[in-house]
Amino acid sequence: MRARALVALAIVWAIAAAAPASAQEGKKVLRMGWAQEPQTLSPFIDQDEEDFRVWSINYDLLVNFSPKDLGPTPGVAESWKISPDKKTVTFKLFEGHKWSDGQPITSKDVKYSLETFAPNSLLFPSYVENVTSVETPDDLTVIVKTKQPDARIVGGLFVYILPEHVWGKQSLKSLKGSFRPKPPIVGSGPYVVSAVERGRLIRMTRNPNFRGKKPAFDEVQWIKYGNDDAVERALTLGEIDLVPEVQQATFARLKKARNIEAVSSTSPSFTQLTFNLCNEENCPDAKFNPAVQDVKVRQAVAYAIDRKRINEIASRGTAFEGHGLLPDYYKAFYTQPSEDYALDVDRANQLLDEAGWEPNDDGGVRAKGGQKLSFDLFVRSESPANIQAARLVREMTAPIGVDFKVQVVSVDKLTELTTQQVKGKIAPDFDTFIWGWGGDPYDPGLLLNLITTKAIGGSSDAFYSNPEYDRLYDQQSGEFDEAKRKEIVGQMIALAQRDLPYIVLTVDSALQAYRTDKLAKPKRVCPEPDGDITCDQVGYASITALAPAGAAATGGGGDDGGSGLMIVLIVLAALAVIGVVVVLLRRRRAGREAVELEQ
Amino acid sequence: MSEIRRLLFRTKRGLFGVSLLGLFTFLAVFGALLAPEDPRASSTDVLIGPSSSHLLGTTEAGSDVLSQLMVGARVSLVVGFAAAVISSVLGAAVGLIGGYFGGWTDRILDAFENWFLVIPTLPLMVVLARLLDPSLLVLILVIGLTSWAGTGRIVRAQVLTLKERAFVERARALGATDTYILRTHILPNTLPLIFANTVLIVAVAILLEASLAFLGLGDPNSISWGTMLEAGFGSGAPSAGAWWYVVPPGLCITLLVLAVAVLGYLFEEHVNPRLRDQR
Amino acid sequence: MRLRWIGAKALGALVTLVFVLVFNFFLFRVMGDPTSQLARLPRASPEEIVKLRAYYGLDKSLLGQFADYAGDTVRLDLGVSQRSRRDVSTELAEAIPWTLLLIGTGTLLATVLGTWMGVIAATRRGTAADDGLLGFSLFTYAAPEYWIGIILILLFAVALPLFPAGQQVTPGAEFDSFFAEAADVAEHMVLPVAALTLMLLGQYFVIMRSSMVDVLTEDFVTVKRATGMPWNKVVRRHAVPNALLPLVTLAALQFGAVAGGVITIETIFSWPGLGELTYNAINDKDFPVLQGTFLVFSVAVIVANLLADALYFLLDPRVQSA
Numbered sequence A: 001m002r003a004r005a006l007v008a009l010a011i012v013w014a015i016a017a018a019a020p021a022s023a024q025e026g027k028k029v030l031r032m033g034w035a036q037e038p039q040t041l042s043p044f045i046d047q048d049e050e051d052f053r054v055w056s057i058n059y060d061l062l063v064n065f066s067p068k069d070l071g072p073t074p075g076v077a078e079s080w081k082i083s084p085d086k087k088t089v090t091f092k093l094f095e096g097h098k099w100s101d102g103q104p105i106t107s108k109d110v111k112y113s114l115e116t117f118a119p120n121s122l123l124f125p126s127y128v129e130n131v132t133s134v135e136t137p138d139d140l141t142v143i144v145k146t147k148q149p150d151a152r153i154v155g156g157l158f159v160y161i162l163p164e165h166v167w168g169k170q171s172l173k174s175l176k177g178s179f180r181p182k183p184p185i186v187g188s189g190p191y192v193v194s195a196v197e198r199g200r201l202i203r204m205t206r207n208p209n210f211r212g213k214k215p216a217f218d219e220v221q222w223i224k225y226g227n228d229d230a231v232e233r234a235l236t237l238g239e240i241d242l243v244p245e246v247q248q249a250t251f252a253r254l255k256k257a258r259n260i261e262a263v264s265s266t267s268p269s270f271t272q273l274t275f276n277l278c279n280e281e282n283c284p285d286a287k288f289n290p291a292v293q294d295v296k297v298r299q300a301v302a303y304a305i306d307r308k309r310i311n312e313i314a315s316r317g318t319a320f321e322g323h324g325l326l327p328d329y330y331k332a333f334y335t336q337p338s339e340d341y342a343l344d345v346d347r348a349n350q351l352l353d354e355a356g357w358e359p360n361d362d363g364g365v366r367a368k369g370g371q372k373l374s375f376d377l378f379v380r381s382e383s384p385a386n387i388q389a390a391r392l393v394r395e396m397t398a399p400i401g402v403d404f405k406v407q408v409v410s411v412d413k414l415t416e417l418t419t420q421q422v423k424g425k426i427a428p429d430f431d432t433f434i435w436g437w438g439g440d441p442y443d444p445g446l447l448l449n450l451i452t453t454k455a456i457g458g459s460s461d462a463f464y465s466n467p468e469y470d471r472l473y474d475q476q477s478g479e480f481d482e483a484k485r486k487e488i489v490g491q492m493i494a495l496a497q498r499d500l501p502y503i504v505l506t507v508d509s510a511l512q513a514y515r516t517d518k519l520a521k522p523k524r525v526c527p528e529p530d531g532d533i534t535c536d537q538v539g540y541a542s543i544t545a546l547a548p549a550g551a552a553a554t555g556g557g558g559d560d561g562g563s564g565l566m567i568v569l570i571v572l573a574a575l576a577v578i579g580v581v582v583v584l585l586r587r588r589r590a591g592r593e594a595v596e597l598e599q
Numbered sequence B: 001m002s003e004i005r006r007l008l009f010r011t012k013r014g015l016f017g018v019s020l021l022g023l024f025t026f027l028a029v030f031g032a033l034l035a036p037e038d039p040r041a042s043s044t045d046v047l048i049g050p051s052s053s054h055l056l057g058t059t060e061a062g063s064d065v066l067s068q069l070m071v072g073a074r075v076s077l078v079v080g081f082a083a084a085v086i087s088s089v090l091g092a093a094v095g096l097i098g099g100y101f102g103g104w105t106d107r108i109l110d111a112f113e114n115w116f117l118v119i120p121t122l123p124l125m126v127v128l129a130r131l132l133d134p135s136l137l138v139l140i141l142v143i144g145l146t147s148w149a150g151t152g153r154i155v156r157a158q159v160l161t162l163k164e165r166a167f168v169e170r171a172r173a174l175g176a177t178d179t180y181i182l183r184t185h186i187l188p189n190t191l192p193l194i195f196a197n198t199v200l201i202v203a204v205a206i207l208l209e210a211s212l213a214f215l216g217l218g219d220p221n222s223i224s225w226g227t228m229l230e231a232g233f234g235s236g237a238p239s240a241g242a243w244w245y246v247v248p249p250g251l252c253i254t255l256l257v258l259a260v261a262v263l264g265y266l267f268e269e270h271v272n273p274r275l276r277d278q279r
Numbered sequence C: 001m002r003l004r005w006i007g008a009k010a011l012g013a014l015v016t017l018v019f020v021l022v023f024n025f026f027l028f029r030v031m032g033d034p035t036s037q038l039a040r041l042p043r044a045s046p047e048e049i050v051k052l053r054a055y056y057g058l059d060k061s062l063l064g065q066f067a068d069y070a071g072d073t074v075r076l077d078l079g080v081s082q083r084s085r086r087d088v089s090t091e092l093a094e095a096i097p098w099t100l101l102l103i104g105t106g107t108l109l110a111t112v113l114g115t116w117m118g119v120i121a122a123t124r125r126g127t128a129a130d131d132g133l134l135g136f137s138l139f140t141y142a143a144p145e146y147w148i149g150i151i152l153i154l155l156f157a158v159a160l161p162l163f164p165a166g167q168q169v170t171p172g173a174e175f176d177s178f179f180a181e182a183a184d185v186a187e188h189m190v191l192p193v194a195a196l197t198l199m200l201l202g203q204y205f206v207i208m209r210s211s212m213v214d215v216l217t218e219d220f221v222t223v224k225r226a227t228g229m230p231w232n233k234v235v236r237r238h239a240v241p242n243a244l245l246p247l248v249t250l251a252a253l254q255f256g257a258v259a260g261g262v263i264t265i266e267t268i269f270s271w272p273g274l275g276e277l278t279y280n281a282i283n284d285k286d287f288p289v290l291q292g293t294f295l296v297f298s299v300a301v302i303v304a305n306l307l308a309d310a311l312y313f314l315l316d317p318r319v320q321s322a
Helices: A002-017 A049-058 A107-120 A172-176 A228-236 A248-256 A295-304 A307-314 A345-354 A384-400 A411-419 A445-449 A467-477 A482-499 A541-545 A563-596 B002-010 B012-034 B065-101 B103-118 B121-131 B136-146 B149-163 B166-173 B178-214 B225-234 B243-271 B273-278 C002-031 C034-038 C046-055 C062-074 C088-123 C128-142 C145-159 C178-216 C219-226 C231-253 C255-269 C274-284 C287-315
Strands: A029-034 A063-065 A072-074 A077-082 A088-093 A131-138 A141-146 A191-197 A201-206 A219-224 A260-275 A374-380 A403-409 A432-438 A502-515
Touching (some): A029 A228, A049 A219, A107 A131, A107 A172, A228 A248, A248 A502, A260 A384, A295 A384, A307 A384, A345 A384, A384 A403, A403 A411, A467 A482, B002 B012, B012 B243, B065 B103, B065 B178, B103 C002, B103 C287, B121 C255, B166 B178, C002 C062, C088 C128, C088 C255, C088 C287, C128 C178, C178 C231, C274 C287
Parallel strands (some): A374 A403
Antiparallel strands (some): A077 A088, A088 A141, A131 A141, A260 A432, A260 A502
8 A cells, every 4th residue: 555655656756856957047059859979070980960960060161062052152261262274272261260269270270181181081082082282381371282173172172171289189090090079179160069978969059269140049959869750759849949850751740740840952862773884894794684784775764764753652752853863952053954754654665665675475574585674673671762662663664564673682782782893893783773872062073973984993883984974074073163064064964864874763852840939930041942941961051040939939849649549548448347347256256265275 | 189189179278379370370371362452552641540441551651551460470470480490400409319318419519508598589689680681581590590499408308308218228128229219219209398399489489580570680571560560660650659550560479479379388288297287 | 515516507607608708709700700891981992901900800810819809808898889989898888777777677576566466366366367467467478578668658658648758868958966867767767667577577477476376385384374374474474485486586597588678678768778789789780889788698697597596596495405
């Protein structure tokens, strides 16, 4: 009796006392949630999105990305001049610009970042691969020389500028091994990491030496939750203000929730169906169905695939249809390809007929000269969206006589299949697969590079090789003039659309959500007008523009729906019935208790 | 034989176990044909509750939960039985050989057995499954090759008692070879025990397969009740209140394991009369 | 005599421990070549791979590597997590207390409840209560523990928002005092502990019941009753303590099963213990951490078995002569 009362009391007290302490008076805190923490926050070794979210707020680049169109805008450098031969760029840094710890930001820091940090890091060496020298004639001047003209030096040098007086103290071995920067993490961005509580939160406080306008929030918190589901729940309950990455599966639900606005914006990433176009010269030992290299077959497949439907089902309608190699996110360089393969099953059949692929009476798979249009389609098990897209591709191409055999494998296995080597040369073993790529914020080079010949053995996974395309690629990579570059890129996209090493199925979206009662309506930038609300992983312009909502803040969290009530009713009813039965039965046998044991 | 029939069809517990097991076996064989929809067909009706078109609602991909449930029976049963058979054969072999021959063979085998008994099962399987590429075969092998020790122990104990019995002594005196004795005297007398134990191992194997699938180590190409729970949990079904997605698969696992366990205990009691008095 | 028996058991435990080390070593060095996992970077050059191999001592002979490994393990140097770049031993040290909290509370509750239920069932053998309890315990034994956890979440965190559905503290919360934080942890503990307790309850109940039935039919109980002692007292003072022994030893022996349950339950509730560490390591393919958690689980089970043997030996006079 007593024990039960005590237990009940303890539980009540526990629940009551567990209300988290009230927010600090006066301090305006922006609370965001994520399900995974950054590994170490060291730009030398980390590679996760969460790291980029923190770095892009903690640091500047030499040249930042403008929130309006992601074009070049001052970062650590105030201005820059390009030499006539385009192989030298001279940057002038801001005067009097200080790190968060008061030390001046000088050309020494830039030199360290470009010469020591970038080449020795995991993710950044490619950005400086053309750099031959970095000269610093004075504290505020940096002269970067490149082997050939490289437009990225101005528009896409995605290398954070780190304080040399902090990082230079560590040995390279330690930096590439297990060095973890300790807070406060010195930077030049609007907020710097001031506390890291593993498994709990990362706190970023306002940098007093920030060059730009003072942001509305004093503090930014990244709060760790157990999984994505818990993050989204926390948003509906009002525990956090903003979620920078919402899951596709829950986006629709969040859109309908009270006091929450869910935003879907364009991004530089896409999901593609890749074909194995390896030729004898580059990969003599590759294994694949030769039919995959018939361009008419690929084109027919492109006509048969309903990309809108793939978006609706595999991406739950949250993404965008793919239109060629370059996502329309690249506003400065994107042109919709003239040959866009709008859904046309008849045309698909026609193409295959013209190419001599005879339809088969039983089963319907076309064949020509003993070869069948039967391809394996690999897809990684870690992505349910990719798996569904694969199944849809199969479903959509069956009517034109093409048989895609969907094989779900682990990402390791897929990597192995696409990168394995025989006798030192690449020998990929697949017909087709579905995967995705993500590009840089402004410079289209990363994505365009994927189908160059020199990327074979590196990031090329279709093993496409076209000297004309390669020539155009080199040309555009050195073209600093936007308009001229756009024209060259347009030709490249046309080539890619004609030869179809990739069929880009969807352009993936960045899904985010925030509380309308906590935040004033954020502007959609990076790029305007359909970008996201945090300039996620790219820059801090959005974060500094966020502000608390006006006085009219309606409280409370979302409603979880009435089905819960139904469960409760059912359970209570069941318990009641069981209880009654047990009591009835016991009463009848009450008298027999003591006698039982004698047996 | 007739004793088994009596146990299965004439006792309350037997009937319970047989009918449930029969139902699930039927589903395992015909589930794919009888399912109302293609379990993998996705649609835009995501996480919708039970309705006339989807009796058990839909998954996070818009697939029909009932269809997935019916098709999922196959993996659970196939893996459960296959793994249990491997486990039993291995365990029985070790128990027979070790128990009969004794000496150093026995000691070494016993040490192995001890080790496998002591090692925590799920962590061991997790480690093995992670190192290999996940597939049904890997699952079956991993479960089968790590859970044999219990059978081995039981069989060995039985063999030890049988070894001293009169008919074995007589056979040896008459010059029978070890193989002969094992085959005609020891083995037939241990079979009932092995059989009863195997049934219990099936129950354990079904639970283990579901656990591995739930942790993401299952076969990504098949649908099983464990993968349904994994997908449901991973896509936030509990938070969405989508009970139709997560309750039925677990219930099926529970009922199947119950049925098999009840049958297993039934046989075990029959083989080991000592246990009967406990009831 | 006593000492020799304990000594033999301890030696056995040590040998098993060595086997675990050897197994752990071969599993990860031989079955999964670490360099392929170490060099996860897509463009690791052959020179870098050679350097990595030397750094991790992979260019020595197998025996040399094992000696290194054994020596390191004894010194508690279990390598570095590939994901967090922290020492594996640090990760383990942070996770173990949370798992202990969960297992300790769960086992205790399951023991108390199992005993209580076992007594009821044994003293009311054959009645509806007995059948009901047996049915209930069979159900919880057959049900996957993570499914029970999901149902608990559905009922008590989503439908009725009584308890939090995950983690060990309210995320982002700041606490003024230790008690406030402890209360928050207690609130977060309710559902995961409930799931673990339900998982163990079935077995404990069945064992307790059968051992109680054994004890209740023994002579000394009949004697006590004959002397006029009230039945309640007989049960409480004499029957229960004697029946507890098999239960206690079972609890220790079942540690292996508990390890499995801990992994799945911690995953469901994002409880930051060894289980969640294992689950994350599975997803990240972080082999040093996987190796570490496997080692801890194995050692824990071996030690628990040893304790169970010792406990049984010390408490049960019947065993000493065996």
